[in-house]
Amino acid sequence: MSHITNTLSSLSASATDEGSSTLRSLNRDWAVLCESTRAGDAVAHWSHEHLHFEGARTPQDVVDRITGLFRRGAWEQHDQAMLFLLRRVQESGSDRDLAWCTAARVMLPKAVSMAKSQQRDGIRWDDIVSSMFSALFEVVGTYPLERRPRGVFANIAMDTLVLAQKTLAADYDNRSVLQEIGDTLLPLAGDRAAALLPSVGPDPATQAQLADCLVRAVELEIVSRDEPELSSDDPRAELLSLVMWAVDIQALKISDAQRIASYYLDSSATPERTPRTRRSMGSEGARLRQRASRAVRPLREAALQTRRSAA
Structure with missing residues (x-):
């Protein structure tokens, strides 16, 4: 009863x-x-x-x-x-x-x-x-x-x-992993091989770096052509820079980079809009989560390898 x-x-x-x-x-x-x-x-x-x-x-x-x-x-x-x-x-x-x-x-x-x-x-x-x-x-x-x-x-x-x-x-485990990877690699931001953004105020050089990062991401179809411009205080900037760094050093396949970006990036700066993988609310959303989870693994391994090399 x-x-x-x-x-x-x-x-x-x-x-x-x-x-x-x-x-x-x-x-x-x-x-x-x-x-x-x-x-x-x-x-x-x-x-x-x-x-x-x-x-x-x-x-x-x-x-x-x-x-x-x-x-x-x-x-x-x-x-x-x-x-x-x-x-x-x-x-x-x-x-x-x-x-x-x-x-x-x-x-x-x-x-x-x-x-x-x-x-x-x-x-x-x-x-x-x-x-x-x-x-x-x-x-x-x-x-x-x-x-x-x-x-x-x-x-x-x-x-x-x-x-x-x-x-x-799986979602929150991998979100924390992405944050951990970004924090780990941030000290390498001065190395041009690691295109991560320094956590300082915006300047022309930073904006140029952001624009270049976004252009290359569009060319590789990691993000769509209508992806909004990046700014230094935009959480997308850190993530996209991290993903592009992994692609540049061939630690991440283009397909894996696309999966991470399509799941973790929001295509709009509007706070009320939910991430693109959740708008449809169909079965594809759960599959994308699983693919993003698998795609994060080589990114984690690349970060660990970079830490060992820099030590």
Whole structure:
């Protein structure tokens, strides 16, 4: 009974938490989707195909129907309704993305509740939210329909929590590694072989170095052509300089440099914008984390080797 009570309370968790820019973005996108004529047409078809969606006109109507089944404890009907959406997610129909977003939306309050349980010192709330939702979208898109047709809500929730915890651990482990590498190599900034920036105020030489670093990064397709200009007080400058140094000494492959940059760099100076790998919130986000994690390893080894050589 306590399990059911806890789960029901999680359905009441706020889905409009203003403390997360990722959640605000998801809510804006959902509002637009619910106003979409195309989405309304797809829901109209669903209302004729599934008994519990009868009369539904918008994606939010579908979410409300499924949530209502859960609140009433109609577990079998709830599983059937969720499986209806999940099957469409794994098919190639025109309503695939709509079904994906709708199934994820059903789980959103639970995801928010689980994200709150993962709050730790030193981890940004929005990073926790982003990791949780990235994991949720991947789990929804890969749910084993035939093997786990019962307890769909609980299965998705547990799989999401496990995946989010793994990706958060890998994410913050490697962020700290990047910071450690940068701190270690900073004394070598005077060596032209190590193109790291000295931690001093901006001057023409520094700005020229930044511009050259960005141009070479664009030429090697490590960053896109619309990457904003760098400044000496921009955290991107340290990271990009570090990555380009590793490329220059052939300690890092171009492909690995691209993975690190695509995950750890933000393409905008706007504080409210989340990193580019988290904007889509699809399964690719978790894969990019894993690739970035692997790509950091040769960078760490290069830093250690440089420290030994400089000693």
